[in-house]
Amino acid sequence: MNRVKDKIVNIVIVLISVIATVVIIIKCLHEGIPNAFDAIDIIALASMALVFTELRQNKKINEAQLIKDINSEFINNLQLSRVEQKLEMYYDQYKHAKTTDEREKLHLDLCMDIGSDERQNLVNYLVHLEAVASLVNNEAIRLDSINDLIAYRFFIAVNNRDVQTYELLPFKDYYRGCYILYKRWKDVLKRKNMEIPMNEQGEKFFEKGYR
Structure with missing residues (x-):
């Protein structure tokens, strides 16, 4: 449009x-x-x-330069790439789980202890997404322009139950942009008939909205 x-x-x-x-x-x-x-x-x-x-x-x-920089950071930053790999592994297990009980037993293969390197890398990943959300919410970048590159990376993180439990919920004031962007981006994927990773977990969490 x-x-x-x-x-x-x-x-x-x-x-x-x-x-x-x-x-x-x-x-x-x-x-x-x-x-x-x-x-x-x-x-x-x-x-x-x-x-x-x-x-x-x-x-x-x-806008094109910003998109290039955002994508380059995901690709060239080894810590972010490692987090993305772990998030993707979780998503793959989620897709292949046959029952709700099996999905409930899944855990993200990252150390969630505050102060650990892995926890900090996850925080850096989410902060990067928050920066993307800020650019979109302030109309510096059009959502349609980054959808194909970033949507998957966004949803495998924010729809991950462990990410929600250990980071997005207790520190929600620092991820306000992601909360605001979530529904808008989900609507874009639905309009394009694109799969929303772990949509069930996302709806349970984000339907409460930012409070």
Whole structure:
């Protein structure tokens, strides 16, 4: 939807610029030097359209750079990659569990003791997601732009029961952005008919909302 809107706006901007240019040429051909006030108005309009186009292009470039940096951090940071691996292993076990009882017995293979390196790495992973949430919630990045890259990483973390129990719930004031973004992102995945990792655990936890 956002991409369609962007295309429409860009088309309108181009049309305005073209029309303004054509009007100036016609006035020059038929009237010689056009009325100064009219010419200034038209030129100003064309200039505004060009400036607006440039600003939009810069915003897209900045957004693309932010997305690249976010993804690079997940890929190149060994600690974050290790946490993601553990979260994914848990999710794989969750998918293959045949009963609710088997799922209840699952535990994330990370040391949850405060002060341990593994716990700190998990915190760093969640803080990285919180930074992503802040960028999206403040409209620095469009959710659709990062959905394919980050959605899976987001939901295997926030929908993990141990992550909820040991970090998201007791320290919820520090993950306000993730709470706010959760429902919005879940709706995007539903609209795209994409699977939501461990959705049942997420709904049980997040249906209470941020309190």
